[in-house]
Amino acid sequence: MQTLTSGPLVTKTYEVNVRKNRFAASALAAGLAASLAACSSGTSEDPSGEATTIDVWLMRDSVTDAFLDEFVADFEADNPNTDVNVQIQEWDGIGQRVVSAIASNDAPDVIEVGNTQVAQYAASGGLTDLGDKVSELGGADWIPGLAEPGRIGDAQYGIPYYAANRVVVYNTELFEAAGITGPPTTRDEWIAATTTLNSGDVQGIYLPGQNWYALAGFVWDEGGDLAVQDGETWKGALDTPEALAGMDFYAQLQALGKGPKDSDEANPPQVDVFSAGDVAQIIATPGAGRQIVEANPELEGKIGYFPVPGKTADEPGAVFTGGSNLVIPVATSHPDEAYTFVAALAGDEWQEKLAVAMSYVPNKTTLADVLADDPGAAAMAIGAHNGHATPNSPEWAAVEANNPIKNYMTQVLTGADPNEAATTASEAITSALSGG
Amino acid sequence: MTVPSEVAARTTPHTVKRGASSPRDRHRTRTNAPRGRTSFWPYLLVAPTVLLIGAVLGYPVVRNVVMSFQEFGLRELVQGAPAFVGLANYRELFADHVFWEVVVRTLAFTAVNVVLIMVLSTLVALMLARLGRVLRVAVMTGLVVVWAMPVIAATTVWQWLFQSRFGVVNWVLVQLGLDQFQDYSWLANGSATFALIVVLVVWQSVPFAALTLYAGLTTVPAELFEAARIDGAAGWALFRRITFPVLRSLFGLIASLEVIWVFKCFVQIWAISEGGPNDATTTLPVYAYQVAQTLNRYDLAGAVSVITVVVLTILLLVYFRQSLRQETNR
Incomplete structure (x- = not known):
């Protein structure tokens, strides 16, 4: 999925997006992408081990400002040793940026990817298999249209994040x-x-x-x-x-x-x-x-x-049933913190809040009731029958x-x-x- | 009338190319250098440059060439350990009719652009030589401003000009009574897009060529023209018999620089059309980029870029060989 919604900048850009246009190089360099991919910006790490910063890429229109502030504050309160640095990415040209990120030695720790694109990344071998966490995350109730693209056999590379249709x-x-x-x-x-x-x-x-x-x-x-x-x-x-x-x-x-x-x-x-x-x-x-x-x-x-x-x-x-998955690149230096983050954002509490804030369909069929009073979501739910x-x-x-x-x-x-x-x-x- | 070739040789800025090859220069160099033994100084001084070029240019080129003989897709990019496949990538390319269309299109794109650039910049240079001081400064300022404009900025302005609904070009055309240009989508039509990019590239390249040619023109001794005029030459004959022969190597140099510049032109095409519509503006560099970035076939893209370099080298060899022959004939 490329663009779920298009619109004004409802979300604040938390950090200037330095990675955009990284590949606006000459075409001769196109074949050299591999060697360039390694130069991504870093996750900062406190050598004393007191605090870890995880880098997270979320997509434009994935969350509202208020939701993100609240979520991050709550997450950091629950995990005092982890700081979260969220970057909002644009859908346009995101494929290249994700590819170079997961091919690098220093990828972001969590990335939101579109449900039509996750299969490609999963097949590349650059994503962490979270197959053993599926039951812990309540995967039995996931919306199939989100869970299936991120799955190969028993391996689950993409964790369902949210869905929406037009x-x-x-x-x-x-x-x-x-x-x-x-x-x-x-x-x-x-x-x-x-x-x-x-x-x-x-x-x-x-x-x-x-x-x-x-x-x-x-x-x-x-x-x-x-x-x-x-x-x-x-x-x-x-x-x-x-x-x-x-x-x-x-x-x-x-x-x-x-x-x-x-x-x-x-x-x-x-x-x-x-x-x-x-x-x-x-x-x-x-x-x-x-x-x-x-x-x-x-x-x-x-x-x-x-x-x-x-x-x-x-x-x-x-x-078209659009949506997003959360993935953890193999190259992350903080797999545990990254998983904690994914579990929180994909967990019931924040899924319900996200659904209300954005009129998105939550990642589990069991959570659908939260949208009962939302006229937009009601129309969406009718359309979803023919998704x-x-x-x-x-x-x-x-x-x-x-x-x-x-x-x-x-x-x-x-x-x-x-x-x-x-x-x-x-x-x-x-x-x-x-x-x- | 004919110009004696010695005159031409003596008065041209041939140092550009002839340089050390002329007997006089060689002699001078020898007397300046310490006699009898090879100095290590030149090598030492040039070493940092060579090393730097090797690191930032040589290494990627070698990687690229190696990649073109491997199977190198997204999986290999992420996990490493690509396998060598010999010439398979090249074979795949040569069997693909799309690739050949791209090659032909690239050659046509280069030819059209370079011819237009050379003709227009020659005309501008000749005009500059005849303009009065004030107008000349005005024109040169205009040229320098265009030349100094960042490519992406210029290209963005270009896009706005030709925007279908709010673009000023369509507005002007409609004001002139051409109603079919109401909301006309320039970028939906292959030939229109191609032409638009050609105009943009020519516009961006003319300043450099024109200013350089003008600089060359100022070195041609006025007596030559006077003598020719006395012999009855004027206009086109003057250009053909005096200006062009005297500045032949300068023309050749600029033409080859423009060939390189146009052939590898990428930013303008990508920013305006991404090679579309229906590949109508896909040249070799754009093709390589598409293959690498949208299909994630870094191996094929490597092969395309190797071929791009080879084709460009062949084109330039033709030129160098010809100018070398002219040198020896002289």
């Missing part, structure tokens, strides 16, 4: 003004409502051209997929009639607003666009609602949520790293022949999934 976040005031009484429950109703909303200065929906998670949902709705497995090999499947129908619907919806055709939901951050007040809908995780109100307090109480509508009212639209994962290949991270689907979408939206563009993109996916 819903439609809407401006209730604009809906009322347009005379739309209830949220749409089918695609046809959705298009009709959005068309009505999209008049004057109001954008019916702000859907940037490259929200490929949304496209994936529409493709799944049609019975297609991004890639299909054929024996041992994977093939890109954007050129199937089903996938093309999904793209067709995306284009139809995208036209009902002013979303740029050549960028994704993070650029510009779509919650910022929404918070200006003239956008009726965006497709985002429910946490976006909180960020919108932070950016523009006048929208307090005017944010509603509904599941992405499906083709019929009986079934919600298919959605899907990206193709289950360890190479999938390579597709996301240089995403041909985004390019394909822009091409189609700017007038290219969908069949041709889909064939090209499918070939690119096939090639990335074959590891070369």
Whole structure:
């Protein structure tokens, strides 16, 4: 998963991110990545053994400021000999940074990684196997979509952290003004409502051209997929009639607003666009609602949520189940402290608080009740019944790293022949999934 | 008219290349050095440089070459112990049509850029030589500012200019009545993206070439032009018969520097298009980076970069061989 939510900087950057763009070196150096990887910044260690500092990488929009302050203070109180240094990382280009971190001798002690990327890191052998801790952590209740990607056989490399899927976040005031009484429950109703909303200065929906998670949902709705497995090999499947129908619907919806055709939901951050007040809908995780109100307090109480509508009212639209895992690199110098940290953050107490703070689904099915009063989470829970994962290949991270689907979408939206563009993109996916 | 070759040889800034090879210079060097025995001083003085280059450049290059003969993926990066696989990586590359497309594209990209850079910078240099003082300073200041601008900063500004919704280029085009450029996505079209990057690279390279050529122009004795004008030469003939022959080696040097610069150009392409759309702007350096960083095939990327160096060396050898032949002919 690349970007769960996109939005303003809801979290404070605890330390300037010095590692970003470490690889902005010349291409000739590309092959030299291995030798460079060792020069990462250090974990500080008190030689007297009094206090240990553990470095933790969390992702943008993983936690709120307040949550992080509270959690860290509590953790340090419980573990007086451990100091926690949290760095907030951006999703963009995170793959390279994690790869170089786990390949170094001096990795961060705990890293949050996306659930579609964890399989690749696990297969590399750079992550600590926590298989013997699973029962201690209550692993039997973990959400399968989070636990499985981080598991190889009996070895558990990724510890489930949180999950989320996308819903439609809407401006209730604009809906009322347009005379739309209830949220749409089918695609046809959705298009009709959005068309009505999209008049004057109001954008019916702000859907940037490259929200490929949304496209994936529409493709799944049609019975297609991004890639299909054929024996041992994977093939890109954007050129199937089903996938093309999904793209067709995306284009139809995208036209009902002013979303740029050549960028994704993070650029510009779509919650910022929404918070200006003239956008009726965006497709985002429910946490976006909180960020919108932070950016523009006048929208307090005017944010509603509904599941992405499906083709019929009986079934919600298919959605991508995104989420994160916590991993401990083999190269950590503080495996015990790192595990203590993971156990606390993935433990029930803080999972419940995190779920409430961020409208995320907690890592255990048994904790789902904490979201009962959260309207965004309720919409998310309905959508989750039709949740899907990206193709289950360890190479999938390579597709996301240089995403041909985004390019394909822009091409189609700017007038290219969908069949041709889909064939090209499918070939690119096939090639990335074959590891070369 | 023809210029006697001796005149040309004596008046050119040939020291750039000829240097110690001319008999006069060699003689001078010999008289300055202690006679009879080899001094260790030159070696000692040059040693730190050689060692430093060996450490920061030589070692990575050797690692890179070695890696291109190994199986080296994410697993090997993390765990070490890569196995040697002989020429397998090279064989895989040569069998891949994508690779050949990238090679051809790189050569085309280099050719287009270098030709444009040379033509434009020559024109700018000639113009500078004719401008009055004030305008010349103004133009030179403009050139220096462009040259001094950090590549990433310039590239970012470029991206903003061509941004589909808020970019000033689309705005201007729409104001001019070209409504099809409303929200036009430049970066969705392969040829448009390619052209955009070419313009950016040319714009960034012209200052260096133009200023250097202008400096060269000022060394050409005015009498040569006067004599030629008396003989009736003007305009193009003047350039072809006097300016170019006299500055031939300077032109050659700048052209080869630009070949190197354009061939290995990476930052501009990566920042603007990441090699897209549909690989339309993927040149060898970008390809190597993609293979290494998105596919985690460090072995293949190593092979690509080795091939990049080989191709570049071949290109430059052609030039050096030719200029060497010219030297001997003289």
